[in-house]
Amino acid sequence: MQNRRLLSVIIPAFYAAGYLPALAEAIRSSTHVPGEVILVDDASLDNTREIASQLGFRVVQNPSQCGPALARNRGAAMAQGDLLFFLDADCLPQPDTFAKAIAGLNQEPGIAALIGSYDTRPEANAIVSRFRNLLHAYHHHHGKREAWTFWGACGIIRKEAFSAVGGFSSAYARPSIEDIELGLRLKQNGGRILLDPSVQVKHRKRWTLVSMIRTDVFDRAIPWTRLLQQQKSLPNDLNLGWTQRASAAAALLAPLAAWWHPWFGAGLLGLVLALNWRFYGFLFQHWGAWGALCSFPLHLLYFTYSALTFATIVATDRFRPRA
Secondary structure, rough: OHHOOOOEEEEEEOOOHHHHHHHHHHHHHOOOOOOHHHHEEOOOOOOOOHHHOOOOOEEOOOOOOOOHHHHHHHHHHHOOOEEEEOOOEEEEEEEOOOHHHHHHHHHOOOOOEEEEOOOOOOOOOOOOHHHHHHHHHHHHHOOOOOEEEOOOOEEEHHHHHHHHHHOOOOOOOOOOOHHHHHHHHHOOOOOOEEEEEEEEEEOOOOHHHHHHHHHHHHHHHHHHHHHHHHHHHOOOHHHHHHHHHHHOOOOOOOHHHHHHHHHHHHHHHHHHHHOOOHHHHHHHHHHHHHHHHHHHHHHHHHHHHHHHHHHHHHHHHHOOOOO
16 A cells, blocks of 8 residues: 555544444444554553554553643654544544545545544433534534534544644643644645535543533633634634524523513523524434433533633633733
8 A cells, every 4th residue: 555545543542441442343344444543642541552552553652641632743743644534532433434534535626634423323322421422413414514623533634734734732731622723723724624424433422411511611612712712703603603602692691581581581492492493303313302302401501601601701801901
């Protein structure tokens, strides 16, 4: 195989031992077997490295924990291929995931990267886990084909395009929005990013209500708000579309409106339902009526804390004394 056609799969890993056997089997079962699989262990204290080596991965160990952004950069620097596929350790590719990603990347000139989606059958079946995973899947299944963001859990990028923008930012020492920020720089550098929801992985992560709120607020909403303030723009796509912004405002104001008059509060809740009827239909299709019903209060909570975080950060930064 010529180096130009070599696909390098890069997996950042932190305490990922339990995920690796099934992941290795999924990769071996692919219709397009990667030329190499590089697992960058981010200083785990379990047996992640040993199991990865036994499974045939090329293992790199970080001397200290630095987060997935720098772990991916280290794997990319060692990769032999011209195509880099970034995959999270808790995601299982389907047999055709790599083949579809390569075909999509090569279908048109000027495409620097392509991102996929979670499938609609997450491994964790608890209510919070299924809601959170299906919410993410829905936005990628219905996002614009011309994307503005990269996705580190299931994304392929040309190595030359990745190197041209300096890879993932070292500013993110935790799993955060490092892939979103990379996508913005790719776009600013003239690269096209496509979203193809048929390029799928199964998400195996188990969420709790606490972990969902903590991740969404501290690792998503706060850094994302500050990044958007720097960009001075709000893309009308994915979970930043106008319907999502209006839903967040309605969910945030509903308790105050209900205090003023119950019908006002009910009206705002009805507006959230109306704005998100496609999402609830998606849940009904893939989870049934019970799943869609259970998801509504979680969705309201998600909109509420997202809106509160956005408003708090904007207000705090605006009134912060200038040095």
